[in-house]
Amino acid sequence: MKKDIFVCMVFSIALCTSLSAEAIGVIAHRGNWKVAGATQNTIKSLQAADSINCYASEFDVWLTRDKQMVVYHDENVYPTQCKVQYANYEKDIANIRLTNGDKIPFLSAYLDAATKLNTRLVFELKVHFNDVNEREAVRKGIEMLKEKGLYDKTDFITFSQNALKEFIRVTAGERPVYYLRGDLTPAQLKEMGAAGIDYNTKVLRKNPQWIEECHQLGMKVNIWTVDKPEDIQWSIDNNVDYITTNVPSLVKEMLKKNNIHED
Numbered sequence: 001m002k003k004d005i006f007v008c009m010v011f012s013i014a015l016c017t018s019l020s021a022e023a024i025g026v027i028a029h030r031g032n033w034k035v036a037g038a039t040q041n042t043i044k045s046l047q048a049a050d051s052i053n054c055y056a057s058e059f060d061v062w063l064t065r066d067k068q069m070v071v072y073h074d075e076n077v078y079p080t081q082c083k084v085q086y087a088n089y090e091k092d093i094a095n096i097r098l099t100n101g102d103k104i105p106f107l108s109a110y111l112d113a114a115t116k117l118n119t120r121l122v123f124e125l126k127v128h129f130n131d132v133n134e135r136e137a138v139r140k141g142i143e144m145l146k147e148k149g150l151y152d153k154t155d156f157i158t159f160s161q162n163a164l165k166e167f168i169r170v171t172a173g174e175r176p177v178y179y180l181r182g183d184l185t186p187a188q189l190k191e192m193g194a195a196g197i198d199y200n201t202k203v204l205r206k207n208p209q210w211i212e213e214c215h216q217l218g219m220k221v222n223i224w225t226v227d228k229p230e231d232i233q234w235s236i237d238n239n240v241d242y243i244t245t246n247v248p249s250l251v252k253e254m255l256k257k258n259n260i261h262e263d
């Protein structure tokens with residue numbers, strides 16, 4: 001009898017552990033860019049994210065003045081300091097070389113490379129000064145993803161509430177849209193139609209209850225940019241759904257040590 005109770009307890013513990021250990025997706029922040037020959041937001045960093053089987057690779061998108069969609073992070077092009085959203089591609093961007101020697105990629109070329117890979121995409125639209133241009137960038141980005149057959153494997157993120165609303169309106173529930181800025185509650189975002197929060201480590205460590213709130217509302221939690229082992233462990237322990245990181249190999253290693261499956 002005692003043995004039966006013991007066996008029952010072991011099974012219960014095993015069941016609870018397997019139920020609580022939800023899978024976590026590893027998202028390479030601006031690609032897996034720390035590998036040789038790559039740098040942030042390049043096709044090489046996207047391919048490197050795919051080569052280590054990241055759940056997804058994140059990248060940043062701007063619309064230039066002459067209506068070109070380009071993949072780049074900063075507001076100003078280095079080293080000329082020309083604002084990307086005011087740039088003319090041929091005049092201000094075409095001759096720029098990134099630290100690995102690549103040109104700033106057109107979104108179109110970046111997506112063409114993605115069509116040959118398994119990794120999913122996290123498309124961040126940067127905050128543009130002009131709301132109308134920003135909404136146009138949302139529509140152009142989605143149109144391009146659909147043309148390339150990548151729409152169904154792309155999630156959308158943004159710091160801009162204007163872009164957030166446009167993403168939600170255009171995707172109409174077909175694709176997840178997450179908000180980055182950290183100043184809205186899960187309930188407010190649910191009301192707007194967002195899929196969840198994609199908040200900074202500091203924001204979530206200050207408001208850990210938002211993780212549970214999201215889950216109760218049927219929403220997901222992505223956390224960025226999680227590079228330190230203690231923050232990675234905190235994210236694992238607090239049941240986030242996705243970890244966005246500059247060190248995807250380390251996150252993968254720590255998930256394995258914690259017996260957490262990858263999404």
Ligand code: MG
Nearest residue numbers: 058059060124
């Ligand atoms: Mg980004």
